[in-house]
Amino acid sequence: MIADTSSTALTDRQRKLSQTVREFADDVVAPAAYRYDTERRLPVEIIAQMGELGLFGLPFPTEVGGQGEDYVSLCLAVEALARVDQSIAVTLEAGVGLGIMPIFRHGTAAQREQWLPDLTSGRALAAFGLTEAGAGSDAGATRTTARRDGDEWVIDGSKQFITNSGTPITSVITVTAVTDRDGDGRPELSSILVPAGTPGLTVGAPYDKVGWHTSDTHPLTLDGVRVPADHLLGERGRGYANFLRALDEGRIAFAALATGAAQGCLEEALRYAGERHVFGHAIGANQHVAFTLARMQARVHAARLCWLDAALKLTHGKPFKAEASVAKLTSGEAAMANARDASQIFGGYGFLNENTVARHYRDSKILEVGEGTTEVQLMVIARDLGLAS
Incomplete structure (x- = not known):
């Protein structure tokens, strides 16, 4: 299976970060995900641990309490979390992209001094x-x-x-x-x-x-x-332009979140296809299941390349608006399709809320709506092609 951090575009530091957050997601977030889902409560204790890992400060300079990394690093963290719990991932994604970033980009020195230290440390949202x-x-x-x-x-x-x-x-x-x-x-x-x-x-x-x-x-x-x-x-009067920039950036991290959801569905379905035996053999030996998993992998890989391309353009100061919309469109559809296919592979177990796949099935629909609907992304892409929309 293609590794989720295998791209040669990533630095060793970024790969290490991705692996660290992945282990945190598996060891801390995943075991508690079902309980918090049923309680419908944001676990501030987990948010605090994410703050201690420096996740909320990733794309900000050290002088404002950040980690001095870049937007690609933030997206890697969001993707790793979304594999096991989209709610925790979007808390980070929105907390940084919509919460902290506007203050960092447009705030006065006094505003940044007042708000950023607690926000970049995860002590506040x-x-x-x-x-x-x-x-x-x-x-x-x-x-x-x-x-x-x-x-x-x-x-x-x-x-x-x-x-x-x-x-x-x-x-x-x-x-x-x-x-x-x-x-x-x-x-x-x-x-x-x-x-x-x-x-x-x-x-x-x-x-x-x-x-x-x-x-x-x-x-x-x-x-x-x-x-x-x-x-x-x-x-004054720049609110429209400023929030458009925030949304364009946010769509990239949102795409990374959707990619993580698609990856999580693939991992769970691949594991189950090897464990579940019917008529004397694992269901993964059936060509239909194997081909379904292959399509799921193709969706994940395409989605990841899309958000990474957009994030790299952002990081290097190049135009990225259309690429962000392509990434969000591609990844949102990948997450929905993989959630559907994974649930089908799990059969009745895929209909139980305690199953990660079932929660992805419920969660993933909003990935085609939040931070700009699918139709808005198509409009942005069409305009980039020079078409009226």
Whole structure:
């Protein structure tokens, strides 16, 4: 079987990191995954251990509390975790890509000093409040508003599907809001940092989701929320451009997560195909099962090459928007297809929630929706080809 870190594009340091996180996933995350899934609770003790491993600080320089690695390293960690538990993987992926990265890229020196040390160490989590009932991919439809009142911003509105927004260690939420409109009524979008626990910020009950039961996801209501004027993140009116960059980067790590899910399904199905005997021989000896596993491997390999290509372009300062969409599209479909095939190989056992494959089957659908639906990725790719969409 093709090794998941065999690419010659990886350094020895990156291979070692991938192996370290893989062992952590197998030894710490996997044994507890079913229990936390049934409890529908984010295990902050595991998040703390991930912080001790330096995972939340991987792509950030040491001077802000990071590990001085790169985006490829973050993606390797996300993929290794997603093999056994997508919820834990997305907590890292969203915590870094949507939580920490906007503050690192666009924050003032004071904002970075205030928030980054706890976030990059995993002692705290940050969230990104973009999506609304009528606004997500269409961010221009944002209805949340923020107005200046002296030395404060006053924010009113609501957000939904916000990851890491209601954990015991959530420290800050970046909220996108309309801060003005031009003469034609087009919104000026800005990003504002809202500390957890700010009066007027209400974190709603967690969603009853099909999958990702361990991942923390809530709706938010902002009713007259007041924060200091210096909590504006980046330039006023640059919120749209800034969140597009965050989403483009996030899609690469999301693709690595989906690749890890596809890899996990392959590993579980391959193991079971060797153990399960019917009519005197292992089911893996049947050509249909063997060919199914071969297709699963092909999907994993293609997905991994896609996210690695996009991540390397990002790391080397090259355009990567279309490549990120290709990676997310390819890996999300690979995860869904491998979850379906693995569940079929397991038969009735693949329908039991205690089985990793069954949880991947539930979890993987969101990989075709979150951080830009399949249709949005097709739109981005079509535009890159010079086609109207």
